[in-house]
Amino acid sequence: MARIRELPPDVYRKIAAGEVVERPLSVVKELVENALDAGADHIHVELEDGGRHWVRVSDNGCGINAGDIPLAFQRHSTSKLSGIEDLDQLTTLGFRGEALASLREVARIQLVSAETEGAGVEMDLEPGGQPRLRTVSSSRGTRITVSDLFHNFPVRRKFLKSARTETNRVVSWLEGIALAWWKVGFDLDHNGRSVFSYPGVDSLLERAYQVLGRETAAELVPVMGDGETATCTGLVSRSRGGGPDRRRQYFFVNRRPVREKTLMAALHNAAAPFLEKGRHPVAVLLLEVSAEDVDVNIHPMKLEIRFRDDQAAFRLVYHAVAAAMGNQTAFPSHPGTADAPGRYSAFVRNAAWSGGADVSQAAEAGSAGNVRENLLLFPGGGPHAGGVRVLGQYRSAYIVAERNGELLLIDQHNAHERVIYDRLRRQAADQGVESAAPLFPMLIELSATERGLLAQKGEILAGLGFELEPMGGASVAVRRYPRLLAEAEVAGALREALQPAEEQVETGGDLSLAGVACKAAIKVNQPLSLLEMQRLADELFACENPEFCPHRRPILVHISLEEIEKRVRRR
Ligand SMILES: Nc1ncnc2c1ncn2[C@@H]1O[C@H](COP(=O)(O)OP(=O)(O)O)[C@@H](O)[C@H]1O
Ligand SMILES: [Mg+2]
Missing domain, CATH: 3.30.565.10 (Histidine kinase-like ATPase, C-terminal domain)
Structure with a gap:
């Protein structure tokens, strides 16, 4: 020194x-x-x-x-x-x-x-x-x-x-x-x-594992945002439960810990729509800002800082977190919509996406409305349409497959979420999502905010296959729901679809879809037959974006032959 x-x-x-x-x-x-x-x-x-x-x-x-x-x-x-x-x-x-x-x-x-x-x-x-x-x-x-x-x-x-x-x-x-x-x-x-x-350790994630514990770390997804002169990276929890308070929100500007209200507000606004009410996201966010854009010299303990442009700081954090949480803003695979993030109608009418529409619609007709059966019934996109060959299942959670000479691990939940999401979009764009009626009348209690959103999102919900009737008070009767869902999943999916609009007005449609898809998708810890897995994999590779689920979680782990040969010292 x-x-x-x-x-x-x-x-x-x-x-x-x-x-x-x-x-x-x-x-x-x-x-x-x-x-x-x-x-x-x-x-x-x-x-x-x-x-x-x-x-x-x-x-x-x-x-x-x-x-x-x-x-x-x-x-x-x-x-x-x-x-x-x-x-x-x-x-x-x-x-x-x-x-x-x-x-x-x-x-x-x-x-x-x-x-x-x-x-x-x-x-x-x-x-x-x-x-x-x-x-x-x-x-x-x-x-x-x-x-x-x-x-x-x-x-x-x-x-x-x-x-x-x-x-x-x-x-x-x-x-x-x-x-x-x-x-x-x-x-x-x-x-x-x-x-x-x-x-x-070598990564923030490993340190998060040490500090926040295994369970929390398992729910963290990477945050990556680039501004003109600043970057925002870090981790945010995808758990709907989040934390009871803001204590597990860590902000750093140039690796200096800060409590700064612009940053806190940006995190809150971006994450709140994905969390249960009254819960707070768990997050570690690191901003790198050029030293001249931030004033650290305003507080003797240096806990406070001042951004030259706090609007820019807000936007950077907001978009980075929203993308990580699943906002369509960062969806890379639809060039036609990249500039108009997630505008629902533009999105669903985009003619560019085609993959296997007819096939899966035929499948829906035979669907029993239950996830498991649904998987069994949908006929894949022809024999190994996407050139993928399923080899087996690992820990009832990952499909092991081979494609283009690579070994692939496919996260079955994320993959299914992507497949259902794309199917719902196609249906919504065409004749509307296929719906089913409950066997018995179904009443769901909604909060005041959720009821407020019912009206606002009426069209979107109808497009998704929901037919709802306010019953006075907090109750809403479900007359019809998306056929993809099992009855037990209906309440959760509806709440998921009723994310507060705030910053999400534009993307509301896609968020609702993603919520329903997530509820309907098979979970981990579910053994699948080879046939089921092959069908899922085929349909996944018929999607335009098989890499990420609608919430932007990765679906695939690619392991190249070269990597394997290196490990066994064949190279
Ligand atoms: N742990 C340390 N290792 C090396 N140098 C140190 C250490 N602690 C203090 N110093 C030296 O002492 C100086 C005075 O420290 P301090 O009073 O904390 O002021 P500041 O950190 O603002 O420079 C530092 O600038 C640094 O050169
Ligand atoms: Mg010092």
Whole structure:
């Protein structure tokens, strides 16, 4: 790292100043940010008594030059900034040169740092005292222990919460930062016991698995959005349940954790239509914005930022998340509709899509309205129409097949969803979706919002094969429903079709279709016969977009011969 210098007064006066040390979390935050800035790939945080007794952060980063150590604890001394213009090209988390100086005023500090293996320097600092330095042998990196926080400020010490509360704060912040820095290993210990240990990993998804747990991680889909000068990547949960609050929403701008209302609103608006009422999406979103388009210098703890163009930031996040959640905006396979995302009529009338329409309509006529039978009954698109040969089924969830010399794994649920969706679109465009009447009168309770949407979406619902009659109060009678559905699936599919319109007015039609298709599709954990699988695969490859389901989840895993031969060392 560059040498540490004192900032000239005209520079530091322009930097948002203020108290940065409030509680043990503040100490952890400043020390961990320094460790990341130092390029560490492993960071160990230890707390004693919730950090009220001491906090220690050890890293294996670049270390501090022995001659610079006392300077590091001087106010406005930093190696990360020299002129105010550098703020526009900032790549580090720190820049104010204040943290270590603030810490030495309110706590006892011990530091060991080495730029090269073995050649370390140790320093003890008492508040108000002079640094005492001596050489020691230590591994490369820096270890800072901050003890007896606020021992000289009894009133502020009283504001500290219980050890458990202070620890929880550290845990949530550290988990957040760990998500954005997945290559870095993070360990947290409290009172000598491990709270968590996340080794560095190669992808955000793997880190999400460590931090959010297996179940949540399994529901995450990738988010990818490109703006003109910014990108938004990350993960969002496709679970309809989401989370009960916004606690598992993580936003980073240039890998700096932020709570920023534009970003939160964009996520909410894009995801809410796919979630049950009152639930919140789980998401990790990383924005990369050119440093000049974002101002990080408005809050001493740097939690707040300001976008130069927050409309643009909103749009970027909104579209990236909506595409990930299944919005047709990002549907790539219909050139005619790419510019007019998802306009229902334009979409369904598009003459370009043809694949096997007659075949599947014939199939529908014989359908018993039940998914399983439906699969059995629809005659495929001729013998291996798409050149696909089914070999078997893996874990009752994936069809193993061969096509164009490749080995394919086909996600059976996603594949069936795509097939049904395309069929529904064709039917809706022609004579309307085939419907069935329930054996017994069917009453469904809808929320006020859902009832409000009934009128708005009347035409779309009718096109899908629903015939509904409001019964007064919350109840709606279902006279007819799409034949594809089993009766037990009708209520769920209707709710799915009644996504709040808000931002979705244009795409409402397709969303409703996708919802119905998802409900009607076979699930995983369903054993299928070879014949059933062959038919499904044939019909899948008659679709224009066999790669993605209507919700934009991938359907296929391609494994090339070359890949296989490499693995068995035949090449
Ligand atoms: N863990 C560390 N590894 C290497 N250098 C560090 C570390 N912590 C602090 N430093 C050095 O000390 C300086 C002052 O740190 P700090 O007071 O946090 O200010 P800032 O991070 O804003 O520069 C940093 O600029 C950096 O050069
Ligand atoms: Mg710092």
